[in-house]
Amino acid sequence: MQGQRHIRLTSPKPGPYSLFRVGASLLLHQSTASSDAPRIITGANVENAAYPVGTCAERVAMGTAVVSGHKLGDFKAVGVATDMDDFCSPCGMCRQFLREFLGLDVPIFMFNKEGKYIVRKMGELLPLSFGPDVLPPREELKKAREQEANGA
Numbered sequence: 230m231q232g233q234r235h236i237r238l239t240s241p242k243p244g245p246y247s248l249f250r251v252g253a254s255l256l257l258h259q260s261t262a263s264s265d266a267p268r269i270i271t272g273a274n275v276e277n278a279a280y281p282v283g284t285c286a287e288r289v290a291m292g293t294a295v296v297s298g299h300k301l302g303d304f305k306a307v308g309v310a311t312d313m314d315d316f317c318s319p320c321g322m323c324r325q326f327l328r329e330f331l332g333l334d335v336p337i338f339m340f341n342k343e344g345k346y347i348v349r350k351m352g353e354l355l356p357l358s359f360g361p362d363v364l365p366p367r368e369e370l371k372k373a374r375e376q377e378a379n380g381a
């Protein structure tokens with residue numbers, strides 16, 4: 230993945246409030262990408278006058294992917310890029326959001342403005358994380374609730 234390329238593709242201008250450009254890209258496994266669809270899904274930070282309502286590039290990209298039908302197991306790697314000197318690391322909210330859809334071994338490449346990067350696996354960025362595999366199956370929860378309701 231080339232960080233600067235993804236910034237240009239996904240974030241043609243900086244956010245109007247932070248002036249911080251961030252681009253994120255999700256690389257799909259070849260087997261999960263339809264032949265006519267791109268293997269890379271991109272996103273950019275979308276800012277809002279009500280600052281906390283803005284959305285990071287990582288969640289924009291993953292939301293686009295999920296709406297397109299992609300799910301846990303479909304993603305081979307993630308790239309996050311900015312035009313700053315430091316490597317761009319996903320914020321805590323994005324780490325949790327990505328964790329829902331990424332295997333713990335999926336690499337996340339964090340680029341700086343020179344296109345250099347560091348890489349960490351999902352599980353390294355969010356150790357001891359809470360994810361969908363932690364929850365009991367719905368059927369099990371439903372049965373437990375029914376037993377509670379019946380006084381069992």
Ligand SMILES: [Zn+2]
Nearest residue numbers: 285319320323
């Ligand atoms: Zn974020």
